[in-house]
Amino acid sequence: MLNFDEQRFLRIQSGAAGLAKRFDEVITSCLAAGAENVFFLGTGGAAILMQPAHQLLQRSSRFPAFIDLTAELSITGSANLTKNSIVVMPSLSGTTKESVALLSKIKEIGATVLTLVGHQETPLGKGGDHVFVNFAEDDTSCESFYLQSLFIALSIMNHRGEIANYDHLIGELQKLPRLLIDVKRAYEDKAEDFAHILAGSDYHIITGAGNVWAEAFYYGMCILEEMQWIRTRPVHASDFFHGTLELVEKGVSVILFKGEDACRPLAERLENFAPAYTDKVTVLDTAAFDLPGISPEVRSLISPILLATVLERISAHLEVIRSHPLTTRRYYKRVAY
Structure with a gap:
């Protein structure tokens, strides 16, 4: 595979998978101590990667779950953020300015910080009160953060009696690191073709629904815009028909991510509409990826992880095709802002 270190990837994702037991121990202690809610408070891309776990809790659990913007929360505060809150703060670097600033305020409140x-x-x-360290870099962080936040959500639901097969789910998730390498390898030839599609337009509408919306948002903003300077319009598939559809015409690129959760029909609605009005519709569907031993229930939970792992392959080809390394920046962490 192009510019890919299999052992490095396996080591990083296995490291994330290996944190499941400790996450469960920490969540157990937090709930036993009277935790009343959970906040997912990242910044930028790390915040987006928390969205599927937050959504899972919001829709499948009665345990209150919140997600907010760190820069805004530092200014406004929240009536729900108390000493009885669990706060999850992801940051690959561990130095993200907005997150560090908010951390000091959260410590004053007395919430438990992971x-x-x-x-x-x-x-x-x-x-943090509980620090979870798993080395990763930009090209491997998505799968790691998605997996870690999923462990947190599943643990909360398990201890509240809201899922009956927790151990089985965790067992299947532990298989992912090696399976993801197989997915990458099987997709490699298609990845180059997809990269040529992305390189062929200077503007893309990127869309998805359910838990893969986060990956559509993330890939448009953090990869294509930040790392490739390609203009994008990430829009949720349900919002697409309330404005963005008017931008669709011949020659406009529409990139659709399809997952396997209950919201898949929203993606299918868009898939049926767009080809009638533009000749540039590209679909990336997680259902096409082979995952032996993984149940439909788990597949529905990990659709964002599957997208992230093949999009990494697409990005590896894209930077070569465009002669634009993914590490090139003009402003990000290079000028004062």
Whole structure:
């Protein structure tokens, strides 16, 4: 596979999978101590990657779950953020400015903070009440953060008696690291073709529904815009028909991500509409990926992870095709802002 280190990927994702037991122990202690809600408070891309776990709790659990923007929350605060809150703060670098600033305010409130970081010796790596360290880099962080946040959500639901097969679900999730490599390998040839489609337009409408919406949002903003300077319009598939559809005409690229959760019909509605009005509709469907031993229930939970793992392959080809390394920036962490 192009510019890909299989052992490095396996080590990173196995590291994330290996945190399941400790997450469960920490969540158990938090709930026993009287935790009343959970906040997912990341910044930028890390915040987006928390959305599927938040959505799972919001729709399948009665345990109150919140997600907010760290920069805004530092200014406004929240009546729901109390000493009885569990706060999940992901930051690959462990140094994200907005997250570090909010952490100090959360500590004053007295909430229990779980930090998910790639580096221990950082403000967030040292500042959490419970610190979960799993080294990763930009090309491997999505799967790791998706998996870690999913463990948190499933643990909360399990201890509240809201799922009956927790151990079985965790057992299947533990198989993912090696299976994801097989998915990457099987998709490699198609990845180059997809990359040519992305390189062929300077503007893309990117859309999805359910738990894969987060990956559509993330890939448009954090990869195509930040790392490739390609203009995108990420829009949820349900919102597409309330404005963005008017931008669709011949030559406009529509990229659709399809997952396997209950919201798949929303993606299918868009898939049926767009080809009648543009000749550039590209669909990336997780149902096409072979995952031996993984049940439909787990597949529905990990659709964002599957998309992330093949999109990494697409990005690897895209940077070569466009002669634009993914590490190139003009402003991000290079100028004052």
